[in-house]
Amino acid sequence: MLEGIVRESTGKKSTKALRRDGYLIANIYGKGLENINAAFKENEYIRTVRKKDTLAFPVKVGDKEMEVVVQEYESHPVTGKLLHVDLMVAQPGVVTHYMVPVQAVGEAKGLKNKGLVNINKRRLRVKAKIEDLPKAIVIDVTDLDVGDAVLIRDLAETANVQFTDADRVAVLSIIKAK
Secondary structure (H helix, E strand, O other): EEEEEEOOOOHHHHHHHHHHHHEEEEEEEEOOOEEEEEEHHHHHHHHHHHHHHOOOEEEOOOEEEEEEEEEEEOHHHHHHHEEEEEEOOOOOOOOOEEEEEEEEEEOOOOOOOOOOEEEEOOEEEEOOOOOOOOOEEEEEOOOOOOOEEEEHHOOOOOOOOOOOOOOOOOOEEEEOOH
16 A cells, blocks of 8 residues: 655645655645645655556555545656656545557557557546446557557447547557558
């Protein structure tokens, strides 16, 4: 379980001091819940997020324990270091928006014809309950050739999960290598 601290001050000076000490600034929120300004050790946060096996993972801030989902994060434009993360509390039975990662499986025919698999949308926005949420949206690319694309309307329907992006948006495509 990832453990963090509650930030008393949210000012610029205290934020810089926490980052200098190796902390990642976080905001934890949920429907009908009060926002929590928190900070986690950056290395522990990255280790926890990489080894999680579901979209939600447990955190403990102060005396509160909760399951959270990463909604958005901000990284430094040059160094790529994480600066801030928004975590939403995964409340059972509450329908809300989540960002689910896209995963391509198989070897496309287009790879033999000098093509590349281009994932246009790394994460898709869906509306669902946390219990119905898939770990990832898996797309089989074995039948795709150069110039083919998979749109949101081509994805298999999942029970109690609704895609909120337009159905004409390309999720991934096979492009010609230059």
